Amino acid sequence: MHRRYKDLRVWQSAIQRVIATHQLTRTFPAEEKFVLTQQMQRSTLSIPSNIAEGYGRGSDAALRRFLLIARGSLFELETQALIAAQLGYLKVESLQEAIDKVFAQLAALIRHIGEQ
Structure with a gap:
């Protein structure tokens, strides 16, 4: 098993998503803070x-x-982004491409682990 999770593209992509999501949510209205x-x-x-x-x-x-739990969290994020878009806080396209990328990477790794 690969022991250097930090070298995984999916982990790196997910870290980038954390940073981008924090930056994006800073623009949300104050009443959405909590x-x-x-x-x-x-x-x-x-x-x-x-x-x-x-x-x-x-x-x-x-x-x-x-990895399946991480995928579930990704689906949560996607759902929340859709809600934020419907509320007018963001354009869902700004997140969808990155979400799809992380999903594909997670799916590939889950498949790979299952084949071993």
Whole structure:
């Protein structure tokens, strides 16, 4: 099993998504600070965190389980972005391409772990 999770493109992409999401949510209205802003930040932070935790567990089964959790957090982020777009806080296209990229990378890694 690959022990250097920081070298994984999916982890690197997820870290970039964390930074971009924090920057984006800073533009949300003040009344969203403790609602949508925090929820989007938590969801996006959970993605690379779960990838790292899965690697730290030391087994392919644990890694796969945490990769699936990370994918769930990505779906949460996508849902929250759609809501933010409908509220007029952002254009969903600004996030969708990055979300799709991380999803494809996660899916490939999940498949790879399952084939071993």
